[in-house]
Every structure is written in C-alpha cells, then in structure tokens.
Amino acid sequence: MTIKSFHPPQRTLMGPGPSDVSPRVLSAMARPTIGHLDPVFVTMMDEMKTLLKYAFKTDNELTMPVSAPGSAGMETCFVNLVEPGDKVIVCQNGVFGGRMKENVERCGGIAVMVQDDWGRAVDAQKLEDALKANKDAKIVAFVHAETSTGALSDAKTLVEIAHKYNCLTIVDAVTSLAGSKLLVDEWKIDAIYSGTQKCLSCTPGLSPVSFSANALEKIKNRKTKVQSWFMDLNLVMGYWGGATKRAYHHTAPINALYGLHESLVILQEEGIENSWARHQKNHLALRAGLEAMGLTFIVPENERLPQLNAISIPEGVDEAAVRNILLNDYQLEIGAGLGAMAGKVWRIGLMGHASNQRNILLCLNALDDALGRVKAPIKHGVAVAAANKAFAG
C-alpha cells in the first residue's frame, strides 16, 4: 500500500487548545528555512524578544520562547528555580496545579498544596495562611487561567502576598496571555510561562517564558546543577541571550518561530488591550446565547475566563454524542471535561483568532441542533438571537 500525503480537514477549533491558527501564521511558517545562526534569523530572534516583551508587558531581558510546548515552559520554570529541599507552595484549583506539584517533586522540592474548589479562583487568604504556616517556603506557584475549569485568579494579589513572605512566584499564563489582562512587570511576577496554541493562535509547540532579575539571580546562584540539560537557562541563554555572540545550544524550530513572530505581529497590530477587550466582548455574546438556551456556567461570574467557557452538561445527555455531531456535521471542535471535570462539563474556547462573531454564531446554532437531536431539555431557536442582541448592545 502506498501512503499518500496527509490532508487534514478544515475544522473550527473552539476547545481548550489548540485554537484556530491564523492563515497569516500558517503562510509565514511555509517561508524558506534558513540557518539558525544566520544573521537574518538572529535579527528575527531579537524582534521576537521585543514582541514577547510587549505581549507580557515586561522589560525582562530574559524573555524568549522555549522550543517546546507549554508544558516545557512550565518545566523550564520549575527545574531552574527549584533546588532540592526547596519548599514550594502550590495553589491548585484544577488540573494544571497538579502538574506543578509533580514538577516540584521531580526537582527534589517539597510541595505544600493549597487546595481550592475546582471552578473557583485561587483563594488569597488560604495562600496567606499557608505562607504563615510555612515561613521557610521559597516559591509560590499558581495558574492564572485554569483551562480545566475556566477560572481566572487574581495574579496581582497572589504575587503581592507571596512577596510579603519573601517568596518568588511562578505563574502559568498558558491560556491567559493575550486573552486576559496580564501585566508581568506591574504585578512583579518573577517567572512566567505561556503557550503558542491558545490565545496567540499559533501552532502548538512553543512556550514563551519570562524571568525577572530576582528570578535570574536565584538561577545564577544555584548550588546544584539544573537537572535538565535542555532546559538549563544558564546554557539556553548562550543562544537566546543578550549582547554576547550567539552560540549553538540546540537547533531552533526555525519555521515554527516564523509562525510565532507573525502571530505576535498580528497581536501588536490589534493592540493587546484591544485583544483583551475583544475576548471579553465575545465571551458576553456567547454567554447570552448559552444562557438563553438554558445552559449554565460552572464558574461564578466575576471569576470567569472569557476565553474558556465551561458549561454543565444537561441531565441525561450523552456528552460525547453531542461533540461527535458538532465535529462530524459542523466541523466544529469543542472540549470535553478534564480530570475531575470529565463527563461533567463542555469547554468552549474563544481563543485568539477563534474569538469572533462568526464562530460564536456557528457554535450556538450547532449546539442548538445537536442538543435537539439528543433530546436535551433546552430552549430551541433562541440562542443566536440572544447572542446577536449582545453584539448589538
């Protein structure tokens, strides 16, 4: 048998990531591959750092994309900042906080867990209580936008509390970057990582990170070697670093970086504040449609993410059957529940390029049809009108 070229179908991606990729990003990625130390490429890398600083709202010198997906950005933060024996307070309100715990322990650190209800923001008081009870803690870690539940936490306040107890902070901004307000310098975040496949609307596989001067000092003064050769920032900086001549560390994913460069240019054209506002406006229109149908959100209103809408599955509905109708008949992907939320929620992403009026109306219309076919107890024929009314208002 001869295997032929692979041609994926054209889908609309409204799940928890990857999100729809802008055609401009895809065409940028098809440009000619050049050497990763070519002076032209090095100039592009410098522009990339400038664009990432813009997206993160930071002047941090050490701001760059890790050559691997968001999970590797997470790991880069933990392996560089956590030394064996270090106590790390991890606030968990969903799946990704659990991965932070794994990372701490694999670095030889001691994870002190602060548990919050899934579907709620991280509780600042619980963090403060944990810091009072663990005066020897060195780092506080939490997820800004918990993609498994759709909850947004108050990063500014959590970082303030951590600093009051002399802790550095590691913040997961994989889903928040470009979708929710995020001010790395003003909020004094020490280490932050994101991903390209959520609100940046780039292909999966890169992880923008940024480290403050304080974080860098801790990394430079480590007593032990970073356990990961690939992610050791002391080495990676030789390639992505500032003034000194760039040296080979690993071969950068050249064409993937063209894509990220283009997606950041698009972000800059729109203006990051406008991007945050667009995500919020579109969330409100989707919400109007979903609520008109009788569907309900699991996160309280003032803790909701605009780019990730988690809604309860109506009683007795086969949730996978609904997602199959959307995928097969509408070429539309929405997300299932993850971890403790499996089988309980759908996650509708409105991320980056995918956060637009056309997608919202497509999704509401498709859900109306699919829920009718599985005989779910919802109100039919009202969702699209409710969303349009929200857009008009």
Ligand SMILES: *Cc1c(COP(=O)(O)O)cnc(C)c1O
């Ligand atoms: C998607 C996601 C990750 C992991 O990113 P990958 O690109 O899948 O490795 C980490 N944290 C959060 C909050 C995410 O949503």
